[in-house]
Amino acid sequence: MATINRTQGTGNQNFKQIEGDGWLSTYLPAICAGTVMAVVLLLAISCSNKSSKPAAKISASTTTAANAAANTVPAVTPEAPKKVKKHRPANATYVNGVYGVSFSYPRKYSLQTGNKESDSASASSMPVPANFLKPGAIEIASVDMPDDSYPETDFSSALLNVSVNSGMTAAECAQFVANGKESEAAKAVTVKLGANEFSELEQMNGETDRQSDLKYFHVFKNGACYEFALDVETSAKPDTDFAQVDRGKIFQQLEKILTTARIKDIELPGIENAEKPASTQMPVTSSAQVVAPEQK
DSSP, X not given: OHHHHHXXXXXXXXXXXXXXXXXXXXXXXXXXXXXXXXXXXXXXHHHHHHHHHHHHHHHHHHHHHHHHHHHHSOOOOOXXXXXXXXXXXXXXXXXXXXXXXXXXXXXXXEEEEEEEEOSSSSOTTSSSOOOOSSSOEEEEEEEEOOTTSSTTBSEEEEEEEEEEESSOOHHHHTOEEETXXXXXXXXXXXXXXXXXXXXXXXXXXXXXXXXXXXXXXXXXXXXXXXXXXXXXXXXXXXXXOOBOOOHHHHHHHHHHHHHTOEEXXXXXXXXXXXXXXXXGOOOOOOOOEEEEEOOO
């Protein structure tokens, strides 16, 4: 009987020991896994807090720097519009309302105006002697080329002179005085320059050391004879060896002015109605000499 009780007691002890080992083996992995997860979670939260603080600082510093840069950028000032430089036209236009004459000329040339009347047919008081068969010439205007237009040459001066004679017929207007001799009439040629058809005569005056080459152009309008005289003068100075200027080239410059000449149909003072065509019966304008920029 005693042997059986010991055997039973020993069996209970073994049973209890086996029961305790089974509980640990069942729950220990779960406990370990939970512990590991808790540690990992704590580490993740800690890392997250540490990384969020610099980001916030960087974001704040970036915003501050952007605001500072915006404050330091100078205000853009609108650019002022550029002033357009106006260039004066190269030519000017002369208009005489009394005699209806107008023409364009280079602005660098000098213009002289004035209604100067002469008793002689040649009108020697004018810059260029007029060449009419009868007295009564009235100077309207004169345009002078600059004296330094052709340096290092024998060029002295050049000009265009405009005059009118209201005491002549159309037939007389087409004639000229031969070399200043009023008793002789010179043979003229007909040329067309611009809008006008002229009677033209060329003649030379002066000595060897100073010569004047003249071209006269006559046209009959408004019951009067209009004269455009072109003059080119040369002079040979002692102890100088200047080249001879090309007179033909200078005349071309003056004839450019002549091609712009216009004579308006107008009633001139002192002209009888019977001597004028019907188309010229217009009132006299009260305007005098006017110099205005050439319209382009």
